[in-house]
Amino acid sequence: MEIIASLPYMVVSRSIEWNEQLFIESEEKLLLLEDKIISHTDDFTLEEIWDVSYRASSSEYGFFYLHTARGLFSYRVHKIPDQFIHKYREIQKNG
Numbered sequence: 001m002e003i004i005a006s007l008p009y010m011v012v013s014r015s016i017e018w019n020e021q022l023f024i025e026s027e028e029k030l031l032l033l034e035d036k037i038i039s040h041t042d043d044f045t046l047e048e049i050w051d052v053s054y055r056a057s058s059s060e061y062g063f064f065y066l067h068t069a070r071g072l073f074s075y076r077v078h079k080i081p082d083q084f085i086h087k088y089r090e091i092q093k094n095g
Helices: 082-094
Strands: 005-017 020-032 036-038 043-045 049-056 062-068 071-077
Touching: 005 082, 020 082, 049 082
Parallel strands: none
Antiparallel strands: 005 020, 005 071, 020 036, 036 043, 049 062, 062 071
16 A cells, blocks of 8 residues: 555653653654555544544644544644645545
8 A cells, every 4th residue: 555645743651750750752653545544553444534634733733633433533743734634635535
């Protein structure tokens, strides 16, 4: 399966070590394929995705949203995902 577009997003995990709370930020990628979108934890077929959207939260990051039959999934991104959204809508229109 060919990757049509990818979108880096940040995952923040929290741990406590020696009575100190630590926040660990790591980068993952959303992958847009011909028939699905894949995150580091989930696969969504295009049939179960109703829409995608983006909302800026600050000058440093915003949130990319997947509106699905399973609910709303949000991803913290550092760049505006215009290309990813455009490619997704192009596939939906042609599919």
